[in-house]
Amino acid sequence: MIKFESFCEEIRNNIKAFLPVTYENAEVSVMDYQKLNTTYKGLMVKKEDETITPTINMDQLYKAYQNQPGVTMESIYRRIADIVVESPIQVNLKSIMDYDIAKDHLFIRVSSAETNKDMLANVPHQLKEDLAITYHVAVSMDEEGLSSILIKNGLLKQYGITAEQLHEDAMKNSPRIMAPEVSSLGAMMKELIEKDLFMMSPEEREMLQESIRESAQMPSFFVVTNHQKINGAGALFYPEMLDNLGKVFGQNYFILPSSIHEMLVLPDNGEISADELRAMVTEVNATQVAPAERLTNNVYHYDVCNHDFKVC
Incomplete structure (x- = not known):
């Protein structure tokens, strides 16, 4: 199996052969690309008249090449060519x-x-x-x-x-x-089923339905995210959001950092402790949340009277 460094170099040297002739003089580069929560090798193919181009995650492509049967170097080249040609980002600087x-x-x-x-x-x-x-x-x-x-x-x-x-x-x-959105955890899970966002198999659908049934026995979690449900954890800190949630609950509440995509909130009514919630967050992070999407293992508390957000 070709090593990752050789994989990147081979693609950098040969990708133009799979691109239209208009890319003959394009600049091809591979470099470390840093995003929030992750760093990866990124491939960029930039024509002279382009200001910004897609950065293609070479780490992901290499994993597909390693682990997915039928993924050949030629299929990798063609996948990259499709991204470069069909998804250029033209931006007015x-x-x-x-x-x-x-x-x-x-x-x-x-x-x-x-x-x-x-x-x-x-x-x-x-x-x-x-x-x-x-x-x-x-x-x-x-x-x-x-x-x-x-x-x-x-x-x-x-x-x-x-x-x-x-x-x-x-x-x-x-x-x-990124308009904010607040809903019950059960309602969000039902929405995922109805919209079939994950292209679920019948087995996966049954597992999620079982999770919904089980959630009925759990504390009343609410989900704070954005309308797109992507990178929505920041919606918790929108102007007046923390105070408005307190007004809805009529009391102090806990905040669980579910992922970079959403926060879970739970009224502090004495039914569950911060330690129990922290153990829950730690387990979910370790077993269910990809490293690039994790926030922390901490649990937070909002004091409505003092307008105070802090780690429990």
């Missing part, structure tokens, strides 16, 4: 570099401060205990998903604004870009 335009496309994400500490050294952010709020510019959004750019210190300097101004504008704009 002014929409990113001109803050008067970019601020209308700002939104926040939440990640683990510890996991991303090296990256955060070069990124404007605010801490909520051991969670980090970072700021992003939405480049494009359609049925295929959201493309965005993480704002780093260099870009903030070019904007000529303070980190406080960036935070204020992003918090104001996030609910429009």
